Amino acid sequence: MQKPIIEIVDTINTAVVYDELSDAQSGGICVFVGTVREFTNNETVVSLQFEAYKSMALKEMHKIAEKASIKWPLNKIVMRHAVGSKKVQEAVVVVGVSAAHRVECFEACKFLIDTLKASVPIWKKEIFKNKSIWVSAHP
Amino acid sequence: MQKPIIEIVDTINTAVVYDELSDAQSGGICVFVGTVREFTNNETVVSLQFEAYKSMALKEMHKIAEKASIKWPLNKIVMRHAVGSKKVQEAVVVVGVSAAHRVECFEACKFLIDTLKASVPIWKKEIFKNKSIWVSAHP
Amino acid sequence: MEVFLFGIAKDIVGKSDLDLSSIKQKPNTVGELIHFMNDSYPEFANLSSLAVAVNGEYASLEMPIQSNDEIAIIPPVSGG
Amino acid sequence: MEVFLFGIAKDIVGKSDLDLSSIKQKPNTVGELIHFMNDSYPEFANLSSLAVAVNGEYASLEMPIQSNDEIAIIPPVSGG
Numbered sequence: 001m002q003k004p005i006i007e008i009v010d011t012i013n014t015a016v017v018y019d020e021l022s023d024a025q026s027g028g029i030c031v032f033v034g035t036v037r038e039f040t041n042n043e044t045v046v047s048l049q050f051e052a053y054k055s056m057a058l059k060e061m062h063k064i065a066e067k068a069s070i071k072w073p074l075n076k077i078v079m080r081h082a083v084g085s086k087k088v089q090e091a092v093v094v095v096g097v098s099a100a101h102r103v104e105c106f107e108a109c110k111f112l113i114d115t116l117k118a119s120v121p122i123w124k125k126e127i128f129k130n131k132s133i134w135v136s137a138h139p
Numbered sequence: 140m141q142k143p144i145i146e147i148v149d150t151i152n153t154a155v156v157y158d159e160l161s162d163a164q165s166g167g168i169c170v171f172v173g174t175v176r177e178f179t180n181n182e183t184v185v186s187l188q189f190e191a192y193k194s195m196a197l198k199e200m201h202k203i204a205e206k207a208s209i210k211w212p213l214n215k216i217v218m219r220h221a222v223g224s225k226k227v228q229e230a231v232v233v234v235g236v237s238a239a240h241r242v243e244c245f246e247a248c249k250f251l252i253d254t255l256k257a258s259v260p261i262w263k264k265e266i267f268k269n270k271s272i273w274v275s276a277h278p
Numbered sequence: 279m280e281v282f283l284f285g286i287a288k289d290i291v292g293k294s295d296l297d298l299s300s301i302k303q304k305p306n307t308v309g310e311l312i313h314f315m316n317d318s319y320p321e322f323a324n325l326s327s328l329a330v331a332v333n334g335e336y337a338s339l340e341m342p343i344q345s346n347d348e349i350a351i352i353p354p355v356s357g358g
Numbered sequence: 359m360e361v362f363l364f365g366i367a368k369d370i371v372g373k374s375d376l377d378l379s380s381i382k383q384k385p386n387t388v389g390e391l392i393h394f395m396n397d398s399y400p401e402f403a404n405l406s407s408l409a410v411a412v413n414g415e416y417a418s419l420e421m422p423i424q425s426n427d428e429i430a431i432i433p434p435v436s437g438g
Contacts, residue, residue, distance in 0.1 A: 014157035018172060024228050027176040030169070030248075033157060034438050037166040037239060050437065053364050053430055056414040057437075081437055089163050093438045100176060106249050109169075113241060113438055121411065121430075122437025123365030134366040135436035139406040173358050189357065192284050192350055195334040196357075220357055232358045252358055260331065260350070261357025262285030273286040274356035278326040 004065040004077035008052050008122075012082050012091040021098040023075045030105035031078075031096035032113050038088045046127045050083045050092060053121040057081070060120045068097070068111050072104040079112060081122055092124075143204040143216035147191050147261075151221050151230040160237040162214045169244035170217075170235035171252050177227045185266045189222045189231060192260040196220070199259045207236070207250050211243040218251060220261055231263075279304060279343070281311070282350040287328075290321045299345065308332065309339035315351065326354050359384060359423070361391070362430040367408075370401045379425070388412065389419035395431065406434050 005020055014033055021029045036048050065077045076098045086092050095112040099105050124135045144159055153172055160168045175187050204216045215237045225231050234251040238244050263274045279298040288294050298304060298314075305311040308330045316322045329352040330337050336352070343349055359378040368374050378384060378394075385391040388410045396402045409432040410417050416432070423429055 015154040018153035018156075018230075022174065022228055024177040026174055029172040029174060031172075032241065032244065033168040033170075034241070035161065035165055035168060035237075038163040051364060051368075052437070053362065053411070053432070056411055056430065059414050089161055091157070098174075102171065102173070102249075102252060105171065106245060110241075110245050117435075117438035119416075119435065120437050121364065121432050121435055123433065124436040125365075134369070134433070136434040137366040137405055137436075190284060190288075191357070192282065192331070192352070195331055195350065198334050256355075256358040258336075258355065259357050260284065260352050260355055262353065263356040264285075273289070273353070275354040276286040276325055276356075 001069045001074050002076050004062070004079065006058060006061045006065060007080045008054050008057060009080060009082055010084055012080055012094055014091050014094060017078055017094055017096055020078050021076045021096050023098045025100060026075045026098035027100050028102040028105040029096060029098045030102070030109040031094065032109050033091050034093040034113070036086050036088045036090050036092060040126060043128050045088060046129060047088070048086045048092060049125040049127060050081070050086065051123045051125075052081065052083050057120050057122055061116065064112060064115045064119070067115070068108045071111065072099060072108040074099045074104065074108055077112070079116065081116070081120070083122070140208045140213050141215050143201070143218065145197060145200045145204060146219045147193050147196055148219055148221055149223055151219055151233055153230050153233060156217055156233055156235055159217050160215045160235050162237045164239065165214045165237035166239050167241040167244040168235060168237045169241070169248040170233065171248050172230050173232040173252070175225050175227045175229050175231060179265060182267050184227060185268060186227070187225045187231060188264040188266060189220070189225065190262045190264075191220065191222050196259050196261055200255065203251060203254045203258070206254070207247045210250065211238060211247040213238045213243065213247055216251070218255065220255070220259070222261070279345045279349070282348070284350065285353045286325065287322070287351040287353045290319050306342060307339065308337045308341045308343060311343060311349070312339070328353060359425045359429070362428070364430065365433045366405065367402070367431040367433045370399050386422060387419065388417045388421045388423060391423060391429070392419070408433060
């Protein structure tokens with residue numbers, strides 16, 4: 001597999017991801033983009049604020065990419081997470097893979113985002129009109 | 140769900156797909172891009188040629204999008220297939236959805252491409268150096 | 279009665295549509311059309327499957343066909 | 359001994375890092391550090407979980423910590 005592209009950035013440009021994953025040995029590319037949704041539990045979200053423990057987050061993202069490349073025969077991997085304040089409809093995370101066949105594309109792409117959400121030290125605060133909440137902090 | 144974007148085109152511009160699927164009610168976007176792979180069974184592919192029974196293919200793609208939108212709560216769907224000659228690494232098909240949550244994004248996106256491959260009247264000819272083969276035609 | 283041909287079906291017949299209006303025993307159903315195609319072009323027997331669309335919809339063998347229907351021979355699809 | 363704080367941990371403590379060099383009984387392990395944090399800031403008990411990273415890796419409760427380690431309090435993550 002080629003060296004994965006793993007970054008924490010201020011703004012995600014989704015238009016470049018396909019070119020980053022495109023590859024002569026691949027028959028498929030699967031990309032997942034996480035975006036800010038207007039409603040959470042029927043409350044209107046103003047924005048999301050993301051904070052990262054950057055050095056460790058990058059290390060964890062590299063570990064996830066390596067695990068994925070052991071589990072599936074992948075050609076390229078992109079994992080990119082945004083930090084700072086993100087408005088409704090903006091991209092907050094993009095993960096994607098290219099591989100020879102589509103089945104492993106879907107499985108690996110899902111693994112990347114599921115594992116990122118479970119283990120990468122990044123925190124999301126939901127900003128509502130009259131309050132703000134760190135997501136998942138409380139049982 | 141919004142009206143799906145369903146097209147048969149000469150050239151696929153993957154850079155626009157995320158914007159087409161982006162949506163305030165969606166927390167996730169999943170996109171699959173099928174591309175021309177350099178090798179098939181260890182033989183070097185020069186190009187792929189796609190031919191469509193266009194009116195019926197569009198009708199079938201609309202049926203698939205409708206089935207997906209019944210099975211999962213989706214906000215937007217894009218299904219776009221290319222026809223004509225495609226070189227190695229070029230995109231031949233792109234399907235994608237946006238939805239509130241990521242699980243249905245992945246499931247619906249996989250359903251779109253799996254079902255498209257099974258039922259949409261489009262045919263692919265693999266052009267090798269010294270021969271060409273209609274894919275799937277023979278047992 | 280005009281029949282559109284795609285993919286390998288076009289290659290087997292050597293053209294992209296086939297005019298059946300001049301043949302003696304016109305097929306009355308999808309099944310009869312497939313029978314006629316297999317008889318006229320034995321190479322069709324080598325295909326892994328063969329479907330027929332009538333007016334842009336997959337049709338069963340019993341489906342009746344008429345001269346003003348849009349009829350297409352659908353060899354195994356391979357898009358994507 | 360400096361401890362980095364993120365997310366809700368930063369809000370609870372009121373700053374993004376905590377200098378433990380002046381306290382009497384310095385924690386010798388991750389477990390002792392968590393104990394110290396829970397004692398000093400009772401609100402930590404309300405969190406659904408609390409992890410500690412030592413030098414950028416998730417650490418077990420038994421992991422010894424030293425003053426030159428990079429230590430971070432990791433409240434429940436919620437990226438993506």
